[in-house]
Amino acid sequence: AQKITQTQPGMFVQEKEAVTLDCTYDTSDQSYGLFWYKQPSSGEMIFLIYQGSYDEQNATEGRYSLNFQKARKSANLVISASQLGDSAMYFCAMRLSGGYQKVTFGTGTKLQVIP
């Protein structure tokens, strides 16, 4: 069975500072994808970044980067230069890429950016 663990229920960060949101995962499959989503207070789910299990380089999308350490089974999200609009819930998720396309989400981290 696959599992995603986000150990930080809530975090604070000063505006313009960088912040790392932790995510560890567990699966016996070799081929999978890891995703991060943002959920602002308005409720919609916004895709941020993706990392494939065979990707050798860490994914980056603007101010977002994914620190992928396969041996440690971690996929931490790094947000650089935090903005007030980054205040939201952040979810890490994993999707297997074989015929079994189940998706598992973590419990989320609530990030609050302080002016």
Place this chain on the structure above:
Amino acid sequence: EAQVTQNPRYLITVTGKKLTVTCSQNMNHEYMSWYRQDPGLGLRQIYYSMNVEVTDKGDVPEGYKVSRKEKRNFPLILESPSPNQTSLYFCASSLWPGQGKKGQLADNEQFFGPGTRLTVL
């Protein structure tokens, strides 16, 4: 506009009264899925469908039914709702590996509907 739509957005009902939450996507996606979101538990997958007439259970399928008779639609059915099914429900869709132009899993990012807030009294 590419989107996933859900209806209704809000619903208050009573125990045992059958209900259906509709989900429709206009992106020609093969993969569709239902999730429920509860405080402290994140999103949990209820059912997913990899193609028309192909569905499978997620982590919390008890008390729910789904059907996929058309590619664009994936309704969620609660035959006899109970208060523990009070939750925020999301429908999502995505490409299938090989369906996208790159054929990579990155193209399988899920697009989410706006959510349906269900209260069962």
